[in-house]
Amino acid sequence: MSSGSGSLMWFRKGLRIHDNPALEYASKGSNFLSNFLYPVFVVDPHYMKPDPEAFSPGSSKAGLNRIQFLLESLRDLDLNLKRLGSRLLVLKGEPSEVLIRCLKEWDVKKLCFEYDTEPYYQALDVKVKSHASTAGIEIYSPVSHTLFNPADIIRKNGGKPPLSYQSFLKLAGEPSWASSPLSITLSSLPPVGNTGNCNISEVPTVEELGYEETQQDELSPFRGGETEALKRLRESIENKEWVAKFEKPKGDPSAFLKPATTVLSPYLKFGCLSSRYFYICLKDLYKNVKTHTVPPVSLAGQLLWRDFFYTVAFGTPSFDRMRGNKICKQIPWNDDDELLVAWREARTGFPWIDAIMTQLRMWGWMHHLARHCVACFLTRGDLFVHWEKGRDVFERLLIDSDWAINNGNWLWLSCSSFFYQYNRIYSPISFGKKYDPNGDYIRHFLPVLKDMPKEYIYEPWTAPLSIQNKAKCIIGRDYPKPVVAHDSASKDCRRRMAEAYALNQKMSGMVSAEDLRNLRRKLEEDKKPEVENKRQRKLIG
Ligand SMILES: Cc1cc2nc3c(=O)[nH]c(=O)nc-3n(C[C@H](O)[C@H](O)[C@H](O)COP(=O)(O)OP(=O)(O)OC[C@H]3O[C@@H](n4cnc5c(N)ncnc54)[C@H](O)[C@@H]3O)c2cc1C
Known part of the structure; x- marks a missing residue:
């Protein structure tokens, strides 16, 4: 037990000093408290553990770039706290267990943390708040995100x-x-009290969290921190x-x-x-x-x-799922992991799509319209793969991966909610060309195509063999052939979307498991264009 008692500021998001009402409140003293402040961050294995599943299709554990960004942000927060006479206390483990241990050990009287609307934090907060109120600890959890x-x-x-x-x-x-x-600035903070037997560490390195620093060629140019x-x-x-x-x-x-x-x-x-x-x-x-x-x-x-x-x-209950989500159209997406992996690993054979997916892997950030293109391509535009699987890949690789925004935009782009004009499909060939006719973006992120003449850079499979030879890039050997023929694949997607929408309308949003089975069966019956598409795929690939 520490010699005094004070406040605990639990940082989760809100990794900043400016406009941080929870931190400000935590730092305010009162007559009966000896004024200590414990600024805590708990490294949570829920997000970080790079388990063997990490590269399976759809895994959403945080990728290296985001972890790197988080650790940089924590180091910066620590420095900024030190300037104010405090420091960051880093602990590891299941956050509610760690927090409850700290509250007991440090005889905390006031617990402050930013309110979080994500279901994961909501569940965590119930546990921590329940302990705190039983122990008579004051809780302050303002909305400031x-x-x-x-x-x-x-x-x-x-x-x-x-x-x-x-x-x-x-x-x-x-x-x-x-x-x-x-309130933009704080001029000083109370000192950190005795931390007793709690296992405090410095901000860890990526290696200490089990990530290998050398997993990719080019790292994100964006550095974390306030x-x-x-x-x-x-x-x-x-x-x-x-x-x-x-x-x-x-x-x-x-x-x-x-x-x-x-x-x-x-x-x-x-x-x-x-x-x-x-x-x-x-x-x-x-x-x-x-x-x-x-x-x-x-x-x-x-x-x-x-x-x-x-x-x-x-x-919205079940916002991050199709099933049980009342605002989400029920669509019988493909379970095609082969296509998903080609998309995820930037091997679709469409340079515009593959360059964007490479930027995602290398930088963890892409422009909004680039996200539109790859999300549309994976789902209702070409591959008809479930938006939840694409969402998982983004969740893992984006440095800005955000539960509400990512799910919301995937619902949007897949025409599952908010936006319903499924006939409007981004062309994986002509859309990028409008902005970058020379293909500089593709050349940067896909160096294998750097010598491909601009006439062919968006459709390299159409380049005569002599040109491919000259560009030192043989399609099918050095760079993949397209996984689908865009014209027939997008036509097929439109047809499937039309059918799914008609059935959704009939069922007026109340979709039972049986309704969904019927919907699947109905679409299975009409497999012809799908078979045709596969045949084309074989021809191309
Ligand atoms: C499929 C898909 C997934 C996405 N996933 C995420 C995600 O996980 N996290 C994320 O922050 N954004 C996501 N976006 C939204 C958008 O692409 C990014 O917020 C934006 O590109 C970030 O760049 P910026 O900061 O330069 O944006 P700016 O244009 O400079 O906008 C400023 C800020 O506004 C917010 N913003 C911008 N566009 C959107 C939008 N469409 N929806 C909600 N907020 C927005 C962001 O916080 C952004 O930083 C996604 C978009 C798509 C199509």
Whole structure:
């Protein structure tokens, strides 16, 4: 037992000092407490353990880039805490068990942590809160990861989440905190008390967590941490005109030397950057320019998309699944792991798709439209593979992997929810060409194609053998042949989507296991185009 008693600040996301209401509250003393503060981060094997399953199709354990980003963020947090007279205490294990042990050992009287809407944290928090309230510990768990409290919006909407962006905006209005200044800086923190028998360590290395540093050729250019986040934010908003004119989905998805958007998503994901602070900076900027874009396309509008998905995710049971998810169309996706692996390993034979998937593996980040292209290709565009499997691959490899946003966007792109125009399919050939006719993006991420003439770079299988020889890239040997013929595969996908939609309409959202079996049987009966497609695949591949 420590000699005094104090507060425990439990960092999970929110890895920052600025605009951190939980940290601020934890650092406030009171008359009856000897004022110690224990800033804790628990390394959770749930996300980190790279078990043998890690590379199986669909595994969602965090990949090396994200772990690296997290550890950099923790090191930066530790440095920033040290500047304020404190430090980060890192522990390992199942977080609720570790936390409860610390609360007992350090005789904590006040437990503070940012509220988290993800089901995993909700379950964890029930355990920790139940112990804390039985032990008479004060709990403070404010909402500060998002602009709005998703529960407030759902309440305003009669208990249901709004399912369109516009209805979300109407309900949300201006955030209540936006009229008063945010607490951006803390000048000092109480000292850390005696840590007794708890097993405290420094921020571990990736190797200590069981990852091998040399798993890939090129590492993510994005460094984690609050310091980097604030620098990146400053640089992004320095160019007022760029911010004022920001208009998504315009912007070049193939721009990789200078990405077309802010790349603040990983910092927002881990809370190295406060979305509220970002929002206030944008509002200030908008006040000082003549005209600016507005939601949904403006930069502030992007932050509102984030809040929209957080709200729907929080209010929708089984949001991350097709089965049992009332807002998700029931679609009999393929169980084709061969196609999934080709997509995941950047071996589809479509350079635009493979370059994006390589960027995902190397950098852990790609432009929004690039994500559109590969998600559409995997699901309703070409391969008809289940969106949950693609979601898992993104969840593992993205540095900004975020439960609500990732699932929300996969539901969107697969036309399972939110967006239903399944006839609009991204071409894996012509879409990228519009932005990057020379194929520089492909040449960078797929060096095997670097000498392919630009006429063939998006469809190298059409290059005559003499050209392939000259480019030192024989299709089928050095780079794969396409796994499907896009024209027939996309036609087949449209037909299957039309059938699935018709059946969903009939069943008006109430899909039992039997209904789903019927739906499958119905689609199985009409296998002809699928067989035709496989035949084509054989011809090509
Ligand atoms: C299939 C798919 C999966 C995705 N998975 C994720 C994910 O796991 N994590 C994630 O943060 N984003 C995800 N996105 C959304 C979007 O692609 C990224 O947020 C964006 O590309 C990040 O780059 P940026 O920070 O430069 O964005 P900017 O355009 O600069 O936008 C600023 C911020 O707004 C938010 N934002 C932007 N677009 C969206 C959007 N469509 N939905 C919700 N929030 C948005 C992000 O927090 C972003 O950092 C996904 C998109 C698709 C199509």
